[in-house]
Amino acid sequence: MNLKSINEIEEEVISEFEILDTWMDKYEYIIELGKSLPLIDEKFKTDDYKVSGCQSQLWLKADKENDRLFFSADSDAIISKGLINLLIRVLSNQKPEDIANAKLEFIDKIGMKEHLSPNRANGLQAMIDQMKRFAEAYLSKNN
Amino acid sequence: MARAYIVPEKAVDTSIKKIFDVEKIRKDFPILSTEVYGKPLVYLDNAATTQKPQCLxxxxxxxxxxxxxxxxxxxxxxxxxxxxxxxxxxxxxxxxxxxxxxxxxxxxxxxxxxxxxxxxxxxxxxxxxxxxxxxxxxxxxxxxxxxxxxxxxxxxxxxxxxxxxxxxxxxxxxxxxxxxxxxxxxxxxxxxxxxxxxxxxxxxxxxxxxxxxxxxxxxxxxxxxxxxxxxxxxxxxxxxxxxxxxxxxxxxxxxxxxxxxxxxxxxxxxxxxxxxxxxxxxxxxxxxxxxxxxxxxxxxxxxxxxxxxxxKIGFDNILKHENDLMEYANEILDSIDDLRIIGTAKEKSSVISFLLGDIHPYDTGTILDRLGIAVRTGIHCTQPVMDRFGIPGTVRASFAFYNTKYDIDMLVRGIKKVIDMFS
Missing domain, CATH: 3.40.640.10 (Type I PLP-dependent aspartate aminotransferase-like (Major domain))
Incomplete structure (x- = not known):
């Protein structure tokens, strides 16, 4: 099976965002992503899986299959769902060490950061931190 | 020269209007003529804090x-x-x-x-x-x-x-x-x-x-x-x-x-x-x-x-202007299908808390913000109220005497855009 690397997926996302001219187009795209999120099972919507630092509620879970991590998430706010879905697309089905080391430069390149309020930007960072923590936890468990 | 002690009703009315000129008042508040994201600021977060006049x-x-x-x-x-x-x-x-x-x-x-x-x-x-x-x-x-x-x-x-x-x-x-x-x-x-x-x-x-x-x-x-x-x-x-x-x-x-x-x-x-x-x-x-x-x-x-x-502006003028704004806002907002106003007390001040369908208040606030409209979203430091209504929070538009019907029109336009984007 030929799996794409984090960098390759980042490049895909960047080229998709290139055709979105205005902030409105970008938000609409994020909202669409929010509607197609691989949802977390209801029973995991607990405080244990909650990502703190978001104004809305957001739950995130990681599962390991073979040597790769798979993420699922949910939020009560759709823009948050869209943002986490974007991150899931890039980081899910990747090796923990690659997730932990990912620079995620696409976030700056797609021009989304300038459209996010400081609150949202903090929320996005909290999501990334949590995903990397999951990856690091798996790495330290195996060492 | 004889003085006219009895002022006709209409003259009194005009004098009130003359004293309360909202466009003139807005000029006293420098921030109200600024732009955010290249759009004229529509400031409807007065219950959080009000803007400051030049005299301050x-x-x-x-x-x-x-x-x-x-x-x-x-x-x-x-x-x-x-x-x-x-x-x-x-x-x-x-x-x-x-x-x-x-x-x-x-x-x-x-x-x-x-x-x-x-x-x-x-x-x-x-x-x-x-x-x-x-x-x-x-x-x-x-x-x-x-x-x-x-x-x-x-x-x-x-x-x-x-x-x-x-x-x-x-x-x-x-x-x-x-x-x-x-x-x-x-x-x-x-x-x-x-x-x-x-x-x-x-x-x-x-x-x-x-x-x-x-x-x-x-x-x-x-x-x-x-x-x-x-x-x-x-x-x-x-x-x-x-x-x-x-x-x-x-x-x-x-x-x-x-x-x-x-x-x-x-x-x-x-x-x-x-x-x-x-x-x-x-x-x-x-x-x-x-x-x-x-x-x-x-x-x-x-x-x-x-x-x-x-x-100097006077609370009679303030109350009248804000009541007019509330009446105008309530009437238009009532006509939006998916909009639900939280808090419909008979005696009510210049605050409208609302929800749009099942759209999270945070999502609504994010889009309104990008349109230059400042509202507050969340629980407004009143969690028991939100729990009482069983809601995660509201979007709150709150008015002051310098707000205008134009501000409300912009809010309504923004709300319609939000509904459009999230439906």
Whole structure:
């Protein structure tokens, strides 16, 4: 099976965002992503899986299959769902060490950061931190 | 020449319009003509804080340029001038609230500190284990937590006046809550999250029939309606400068003189003492007993100048304009299918809290923000209210006298865009 690397997926996302001219187009795209999120099972919507630092509620879970991590998430706010879905697309089905080391430069390149309020930007960072923590936890468990 | 003493009704009407020219008033507020994200700012977050008129900026600049000095006890020219201006501001606030004496006007940082002062000073002295404090479900967290802290210290208990589905206090339930252990009532005058105007005179009268003192959180009332402390009859009243077009970091606690007199100091330090030895300290007279340390001098003086400005506009004009805005907004918002207004009290101030279908308030706020519209989203520091309605929060548009129907049109356009984007 030929799996794409984090960098390759980042490049895909960047080229998709290139055709979105205005902030409105970008938000609409994020909202669409929010509607197609691989949802977390209801029973995991607990405080244990909650990502703190978001104004809305957001739950995130990681599962390991073979040597790769798979993420699922949910939020009560759709823009948050869209943002986490974007991150899931890039980081899910990747090796923990690659997730932990990912620079995620696409976030700056797609021009989304300038459209996010400081609150949202903090929320996005909290999501990334949590995903990397999951990856690091798996790495330290195996060492 | 004979003078016309009888003015025709129409002439009176015109004169009111002439005094209240919203476009002219808007020019007094520099921030209102700025842009965000390249769009003209539509500021509808006045319940969080209000914008500042030029006269406030001028007063602060003049103070630091030509008057700045520490107040009280200074013998030099500047200190006396600063003291005079500071104390004159206290007089303006006394008159603004129609209090009896400047001894009843304590400068604090804001409503939150005013409530903490009463909960600590009055509470520690008078409230004991098993005593009861009555609050309402509409309270801002800052009128809940200070009392919870007091209860932790003393073993007293909090009882809560419930609200109906419109967001109005159920007064019969309030009367039932009062027992012979009730020692204090602390209630909001106007709800910050729903806009409900509470029947404060009635609340005070019911408590006073049993000799229970009442504090009113007036943070949201002071910018919208004429406050007449003597008419209301409450024992304490708290306001924040920044909600009344004044600076942040200055507010006022009004307290009846005999009560304040009987209360121990809240904080110790300079300015609140008469004599200090290591054996014993005697405290200054009111109001200084409660003003330890160098206060926000510039802020207090600027607050006074802003109150002059607000008085000049006049609360009759403010109320009329804001009622017109509310009527206009309610009518248009009612026509939007997916829009649900939370808080529909009969007596309501310039706040509209709403939800759009099942769109999260945070999502709505994000898009409105990008359209240049400043609203607040979330629980508005009133979690019990949100829990009562079983909602994660609301989007709150709150008006001030400088808002216009154009602002509401922009809000409505924004709301329609949001519905469009999320459907």
């Amino acid at each position: 900026l001028d007063t602060i600049e003049q103070y630091y340029k030509g008057i700045n000095s520490n107040i009280h006890r200074g013998v030099h020219f500047l200190s006396e001038k600063a003291t005079t201006n500071y104390e004159e501001s206290r007089v303006k606030i006394r008159d603004f609230l129609n209090a009896k004496s400047t001894n009843e006007i304590i400068f604090v940082r804001g409503t939150t500190e005013a409530i903490n002062l009463v909960a600590s000073s009055y509470g520690n002295k008078n409230i004991k284990e098993g005593d009861e404090i009555i609050l309402s479900m509409l309270e801002h967290h800052s009128n809940i937590v200070p009392w919870q802290l007091l209860c932790e210290r003393t073993g007293a208990k909090i009882k809560v006046i419930p609200i109906n589905n419109k967001g109005e206090l159920i007064i019969e339930e309030y009367e039932k809550l009062i027992t012979d252990r009730t020692r204090f009532v602390s209630v909001v005058h106007i709800s910050n999250s729903l806009g409900t105007i509470n029947p404060v005179k009635k609340i005070v009268r019911i408590a006073h029939e049993r000799n229970i003192p009442v504090l009113l959180d007036g943070a949201q009332a002071a910018p919208h309606i004429k406050i007449d402390i003597q008419d209301i009859g409450c024992d304490f009243y708290a306001i924040s400068g920044h909600k009344v077009f004044g600076p942040t970091g200055v507010g006022v606690l009004y307290g009846k003189e005999n009560l304040l007199d009987s209360m121990p100091p809240y904080q110790g330090g300079g300015d609140m003492i008469e004599t200090v030895t290591f054996e014993k300290t005697t405290y200054a007279e009111l109001p200084h007993k409660f003003e330890a340390g160098t206060p926000n001098i510039a802020g207090a003086i600027a607050f006074g100048s802003v109150l002059n400005y607000v008085n």
